Amino acid sequence: MTDTAAAGTILRLEKIVKTFPGVRALDGVDFELRRGEVHALMGENGAGKSTLMKVLAGMYQPDGGRIHIDGLRCVLPTPIAAKEQGVILVHQELSLAEEMTVAENIFLGELPRSRFGFVDWKVLNRRVGDILETLNVDFGPRTKVNRLSIAKKQMVEIARALTHDAKVVVFDEPTASLTDAEKTVLFDIIGDLQERGVGIVYISHRMEEIFRISDRISILRDGSYRGTLVTAETDEDEVTRAMIGRSLDLSRTSDARVAPGEVRLAVRDLSCGKLFRDVSFELRAGEVLGFYGLIGAGRTEIAETLFGLRRPSAGTVHLDGEAVRIGSPAEAIARGLSLVPESRKEQGLVLGMNCRDNITLPQIDRMTSGPFISGAREVEIYDKYQARLEIKAPSWRTMVKNLSGGNQQKIVIGKWLSMAPRVLIVDEPTRGIDVGSKSEIHNLIRELAASGLAVIVISSEMPEVLRVSDRIAAMHEGRLVTVFERDVVTEDDLIQAISGIGEHAA
Template identity: 70%
Template sequence: MSDVAATKIPALQLKGIVKTFPGVRALDDVTFDVRAGEVHALLGENGAGKSTLMKVLAGMYQPDEGTIEIEGTPVTMRTPLEAKRRGVVLIHQELSLAEEMTVAENIYLGELPRRSLGRVDWKTLFAKSEEILKRLNCGFGPKDRVGALSIANQQMVEIARALTVDAKVVIFDEPTASLTDAEKVVLFEIINDLKARGVGIVYISHRMDEIFTLADRISVLRDGGYRGTLVAGDTTEDEVIQLMIGRSLDLSRRQHAEVKTGEVALKVEGLSCGKLFQDVSFELREGEVLGFYGLVGAGRTEIAETLFGLRRPTAGTIEIDGKETAIHSPADAIAKGISLVPESRKEQGLVLGMNCRDNITLPQVGDLTSGPFVSDGAEIAIFDQYRDTLKIKTPSWRQAVGNLSGGNQQKIVIGKWLAMHPRILIVDEPTRGIDVGSKSEIHDLIRELARSGYAVIVISSEMPEVLHVSDRILAMYHGRVIRRFTAEEVTEDSLVAAISGIEQEQVA
């Protein structure tokens, strides 16, 4: 590294960064640098230390050891504001905007231009904001309310914010997680534009295709340690993945030969719920995986929530094992053998402050008693079982779930529902925001569950996922099941056409 630094000083350089939390060495002697005018991708599984490193870069954490240099000068950054003033800006994965304020106010939040008596200089504010928005080619104005913008446009506001300072380094954390393909293209143009202006970009993402489109160099973290830097032009996806997870991976489409389905476990007829979805009918058999694919807002999650007793259907019938039934509440659904792994693990899936064991046993804690008290032994036995089968990485069952990585958190949610031994398992976005390694483990698990007789519904926005795990796929569009596919007949094109509302006569 030193010979590089001699010829060209990096915009930002980290040397020998160590950061420990009790029981965890989150970063262990990590070295990382970004040069002016390059995109440096940072990769690693969840829990590998990316987030911690990013927080060190942005001044939110102080490293225990090691140095940070900006353009060759050692600095300490105690707060995000200090980091920003030194030209290091972080674009958050979870946006941090004041939704009730205008775009312009958000862009200059904390540094609004002032007139006498501390009044806001609106004219300058709007003019300066307008100029930045124009540079970004945004389709909205400085006076628009942020809450009214799409997620993609809100992200643009975050980026605009970065441009108000003379940014030397901009860090993007999973920027495309909630963007459409068209919006992605715009984002990539902006990143390339920043790059051309000599800004160093740190790009964090799980998505290989994006990384190979954008990055000049790729650095990989695993288990808190630095595993190496690859030049994007001289490497392959396989090589990067191997470096990330220490083995190679098979994400191809599944072999469908061995599917053996049993009885109809769930039969839904003409199910509707107001404007959310209408006239949904399907059968789900034991041993099969039924995929629901569609755009966000197509009504997939709402169907799951109705089956789980969280919403009241306005029409239609639900039959479980051939008997018509009504599902009044989640407790009722659980009693009838339905489990739901919800879409958002942090909001719906987990009590983050509670420990791992208590989260896993929560739905059945009432049954794990001896006398009036919860049996410690029974609980720990369940925890141990699912820690082992799902390979959940945690120092002990006492660890609060909020301290685990995303992939391990998701495994806790899945473990919680497997421990209920449901007949019907519904998983909504089972691998959102988790790394490729955990992803493939979860896919394998879903197939394994089906093989052992579970009836499984998988809801997903990721096409490779739906194609990989499903035996049959229902494509949803505007609250309706618009087409049905079997795994043999489905193609990517026909699926995309269906969920976009393009009618297709011939089977592809």
């Protein structure tokens, strides 16, 4: 390393080690950040990106290694200590106190004080007002956070980065819920920070963003450092290979496509308040219909309405030609509907229960002999789906909370397949699981369709919808914009449809 490069270095992490009980989350990770640089940090879920950043932000104490900021060795025992050193972490949403105002949230933990511990509201509101102005947002310092949309909450989170004379700002998946306009503002802000000589660490899964704004890319895999690439000299394939150790095959060579059968599910003008309006589509046996759109576009809400969790304000649903009104999940299940929900930990699983009990939960009434549950019949079902889905669990007695994300997701899928549904709805089937399990689940969805099941897949990942769907319904702000045929649609078509561009142009 030359002297000039060293002078430009604002942050250097050396051989950082962090272990949790049973896991070595970080195994001697190096990382170097220069002034005015956007340095992307990439890796699969569980590769250790978030852990590394939490060490940097003083939230975790490393078990080994050194942190140098501005050439000085630092110990960061608390988040406040990190902030004082000029390290700011912008969390992925949800690190806000909902009942409090925007201003209080932005200065949480370090509200300006006047005498006797009183909050200096004047200073607070003025400073926040200034920050919000640079962010070009339409809410004020005194707005309560719980009245903001997810995207605006994200902007509040970003505003926190601007309160300090930051040396290093870490953005952890900042664009997950932002619209394009908001993204543009964010990238402008990042540009400003860069000009001021701030070092930016940018964590994202979205390649196009990484290649648009970053200068260098560092890669983590399984808790260890896998090298740094200069963005201008690399391509997506090289980055992917570094991340997962092989190239990703996005083609659909193995798919056996069957001719779609009769219409299983017909939805006409379905609406639910302000969540979604006038949604109509048909789903045939043996086909996969993908639902693509931004978070908040109403896709999950449609699934929940079909499943009896929300009451539609208008519209009809026909199952196998018969008009149905589904008032509860129990009724939906009785009619042959299955829903693999969006959040497996919150909606899909009872984490403190074992694998078998989770799989048989929806049909536990059928598992009885006499007044009592027949454990043997339950185990039979578990064994069947454990084998079919290749669930890696030591035994059915294992608590699902002890399984990896991919195996947890397979438990949820197994639970719903064991109900022998006629229509299967899968919401974000691969969120937060590793690449290997991901492609297994994709193949499974194709197989299920080939066996005659009617499947709806809701996803925010374009490669995923393109990979598994026969047709793709694009949604924008509660409306179904268009249903595309998989074979003719382009990525541009989809992006335009979900950002509402197509609508205005038409």
